[in-house]
Amino acid sequence: MKESDLYLPLKQYLESQGYEVKGEICDCDVVAVRNEEPTVIVELKLTLNLDVLLQGVDRLTLSSLIYIGIPHDSKSFKKKRKLSLRLLKMLGFGLILINSKSNKVEVLLDPSEYKPRKVKQKKEKLLGEFQSRIGDPNLGGMASKKGVLTSYRQKALKIALYLEKNKPVKASILAKELDLPKARDIMYKNFYGWFDRVSTGVYELSKKGKDEIVLWLSKSE
Numbered sequence: 001m002k003e004s005d006l007y008l009p010l011k012q013y014l015e016s017q018g019y020e021v022k023g024e025i026c027d028c029d030v031v032a033v034r035n036e037e038p039t040v041i042v043e044l045k046l047t048l049n050l051d052v053l054l055q056g057v058d059r060l061t062l063s064s065l066i067y068i069g070i071p072h073d074s075k076s077f078k079k080k081r082k083l084s085l086r087l088l089k090m091l092g093f094g095l096i097l098i099n100s101k102s103n104k105v106e107v108l109l110d111p112s113e114y115k116p117r118k119v120k121q122k123k124e125k126l127l128g129e130f131q132s133r134i135g136d137p138n139l140g141g142m143a144s145k146k147g148v149l150t151s152y153r154q155k156a157l158k159i160a161l162y163l164e165k166n167k168p169v170k171a172s173i174l175a176k177e178l179d180l181p182k183a184r185d186i187m188y189k190n191f192y193g194w195f196d197r198v199s200t201g202v203y204e205l206s207k208k209g210k211d212e213i214v215l216w217l218s219k220s221e
Contacts, residue, residue, distance in 0.1 A: 008100075028059060
């Protein structure tokens with residue numbers, strides 16, 4: 001398929017809406033004009049990528065009604081549909097899905113000014129993790145999900161190191177000595193598999209814990 005294969009179905013659709021449509025006008029793939037309304041510009045691409053987004057940004061100097069037209073079965077778009085639509089909204093672009101075989105066109109998104117809604121819980125979680133994390137143990141952009149030393153893991157590591165020195169210990173005693181009110185909850189949930197329950201409320205370091213805490217010590221320093 002070529003980008004030009006998307007043109008005729010789109011042209012027919014826009015003409016059915018009362019637009020006069022022409023292709024390749026001053027580097028714009030598609031230009032549509034209807035009476036005194038703002039000019040509609042559509043950039044055609046086989047995939048939603050950075051190139052077409054940059055083209056769209058450049059076209060904003062010509063019109064506020066910028067659409068991106070892609071094949072209806074674009075795999076890259078389907079894979080990241082939700083985030084892609086959010087990005088297009090942020091940029092103020094519209095999105096058109098085009099089926100060149102059936103000549104069907106679907107306007108999935110119209111251009112509009114994007115005003116992101118701040119989610120209070122997410123903001124609190126972000127700032128909470130920032131404030132509770134000790135130091136700056138992770139290189140930005142380098143750590144995988146399994147390799148991030150979060151504040152939760154830092155607390156678990158602190159408990160693990162205590163258990164390594166003190167053997168089986170009662171959760172209430174450990175929590176008091178380490179000043180970690182949620183120590184029992186961390187050991188009980190045992191998210192990393194570092195702890196073994198010896199008896200009610202009493203825990204010790206597991207074999208997995210002994211093996212893994214060494215790997216995290218360098219990050220915690």
